[in-house]
Amino acid sequence: MEATEPAVGGERERDRLTVPQGLAALSLDALASVAYGPEAIVLVLAAAGATGLDYTLPVTLAIVVLLAALTFSYRQVIAAFPNGGGAYAVAGRHLGRRVSLVAAASLIIDYVLNVAVSVSAGVAALTSAFPSLYGDRVVICVAVLVLITGFNLYGVAESAKALILPTVVFVVAVFAVIVVGLLRSHPLTAPTRPGPATEAVGLLLLLKAFASGCAALTGVEAIANAVPTFRTPRVLRAQRTEIALGALLGAMLIGLSLLIRRFHVAPDPTKTVLAQLTDASLGHNLAFYVVQFATVALLALAANTSFGGMPVLTSLLARDHHLPHVFALRADRQVYRHGVAVLAVAALVLLVGAQGNTQALVPVFAIGVFIGFTISQVGMVRHWRIERGPGWRWRALLNGVGAVLTAAATVIELIAKFGEGGWLVFLAVAVLVLLFESVHRSYRRIGLALRVDEVPGPPQPRRSLVVVPVGAVNLLTREALSAALSMGDEVRAVTVVYADDETAAERMRAQWAAWHPQVPLVPLPSRTRSLTRPIVDYLRRVAAEESDHERLVVLIPETHLPHPWQRLLQNQRGAVLDLAVRRYTDAVICRLRFRLEIPG
Structure with a gap:
């Protein structure tokens, strides 16, 4: 291995x-x-x-x-x-990509x-x-x-x-x-x-x-x-x-x-x-x-x-x-x-x-190993035939004998251990190879979409609207708006207003007016106490009705606490909102994590 x-x-x-x-x-x-x-x-x-x-x-x-x-x-x-x-390197050089993937799959099974x-x-x-x-x-x-x-x-x-x-x-x-x-x-x-015999000694x-x-x-x-x-x-x-x-x-x-x-x-x-x-x-x-x-x-x-x-x-x-x-x-x-x-x-x-x-594990252990052995030996035979250096014939013969022996051992193991789980190894190898191929195809499509083989044109500035969800007037809100003002041509703060909590909504409006941050605050009503739906609906409405913005950015402010146990106390709203915006809109997402130092 x-x-x-x-x-x-x-x-x-x-x-x-x-x-x-x-x-x-x-x-x-x-x-x-x-x-x-x-x-x-x-x-x-x-x-x-x-x-x-x-x-x-x-x-x-x-x-x-x-x-x-x-x-x-x-x-x-x-x-x-x-x-x-x-085996992965030898097969990749001399036997082709797909054979190398079989070797890699068998090696992974062997490692496990x-x-x-x-x-x-x-x-x-x-x-x-x-x-x-x-x-x-x-x-x-x-x-x-x-x-x-x-x-x-x-x-x-x-x-x-x-x-x-x-x-x-x-x-x-x-x-x-x-x-x-x-x-x-x-x-x-x-x-x-030894106990009494239950079967005779035979070839099988x-x-x-x-x-x-x-x-x-x-x-x-x-x-x-x-x-x-x-x-x-x-x-x-x-x-x-x-x-x-x-x-x-x-x-x-x-x-x-x-x-x-x-x-x-x-x-x-x-x-x-x-x-x-x-x-x-x-x-x-x-x-x-x-x-x-x-x-x-x-x-x-x-x-x-x-x-x-x-x-x-x-x-x-x-x-x-x-x-x-x-x-x-x-x-x-x-x-x-x-x-x-x-x-x-x-x-x-x-x-x-x-x-x-x-x-219970040993019967299937050697099958994956010998698949890799056989591939490596066959690859070496091809290597000697291509290189043709001094003594290449007997070297190819030695690796050829090794390939025949390991292939025979693989067949013997499969036949002898098929009912004891040997078939699972071949199934696992096939599944892993299909996984490798699927991932490779996905990356190839992504590369085509990104035009990785082309030189793009020069970057151009675009008019951007930055939307910042806020819940209170505090230090995190100030840092978020400061970052947003440096990112876009226009910045809007949005806050979700719950129908059964008008007092909190009025207090937020009053604090915002007193603070006067030069950024408009847009209240978004929510009848079901949902945080994500009002914001997603607003982003969709802006994208559909306001064509003067070429890019819509959502900046999600979050606090980063110093200790792992303190992070368990957070409500994870940023992650929930990130998932909803990513799933239902085409907006660009920026998550701002503000490192918070807690005294004591």
Whole structure:
């Protein structure tokens, strides 16, 4: 996934990534997938009882072969796209705009599912250590998601150096579980035993297990998307990091599958497979809790990588006019807050809908990822055919093999997981692509209406009437009229007079006459105590009957209070009037916000 935005040109060289830092910053979601990838295989094979679990290792080896092909393929992507080679960028350059939109849609789905799966898997590791929390797993998932979202909305970015420690602890802990477990003749704590077989081992069962286990391959492309963040020589360091990731992930997957077969571990709804293996290998002691807390920490950080990637992707889509331009705006803390908010809401819906169950989300996780993998590999084949540099044939062959394998894996996943929600991924991709196209068409029409490709004539002054709604004679009214007098040739103040409150109307007229601001006050009667209807009717009447004004402007004065809780006390009339005038008239709207300093 596109986990890191390319570094800006002014970034100092020593602030860029080394190989260990690159592994820690860009490989968290891939490394953390060992917490749920092997379990997804076991969950499928357990339907065939103990005999089915014996096939854990062969299925895992097939996945590791695919991992090797992807690793070497993305090593070539790094060399070909030193400025970042995400599927969206590769497809946009070599396969056309629509294919790039499919890649972007699949990436967005991948980001959302990565957050949901990582959070739920992290909470599962926590409840494995403390079973009494199992009943509250959904609440804990929501709390963790809110915490991660809060950090990202306020721009608390993680440092690559700070990520090295939890990454090293997790990797060392997993290898300790593997090595110690392989040296034991019997488990220290008996894991959950396989139940009776409900179906025989067959091709379909093995394909389903393979499709589920492919969720462990998510994130292997993140390094290729962030080559500019590495120290010089960037390409070489990024390639070494990619190879190191493939080697570490492959070794952990094979090691855990050996332990699963050795200890005959079966799924347990209240305890993860990794927790069972830790119990069997290291015992239920301090080491067990270290492994579980390391898993929780790494999965939380893995979820955080999506918050660095998806907002950047949506900002690129917005700059290409495929999403609303608001997604390209950064807040004061250099955060794409709209992208962060959309990601958080989407992940929240999935977590609540799945009741915090990781294995309910994993079946559809890998489909979106492999769509992006396939598009990227096909784009690379086209890249080599166009470039035709030294050795381009074998490079194209390597990416071609990767494209065939990932396409085959996508088809397998779709067939095996279609009834478990796989169809939803394709539906979501189609809906997102249609959304992108619709937004693009809308911006194109807006551009034609604004004649953005033409040089307009010189600006000309126009006679303007400025209408200022007022409710009292005070400092806000004075500031509003002062601004209006500098904007138009003629200024009129209007005030709504309610039929059941003649006393207030007379008092307003008297105060206005005594103040004598050189601006006429027009009373607008209202029988229903409606604020907006009399003003809208007046603006329509002026526009229809007074042709000497070329532009009609409505200046809406408002106070801006210093504290958020004080703003809750305001009546929001300005916003209501803005909406009504915008909807029912062609008047130009100007909202004047007067900063009010309250003593004490």
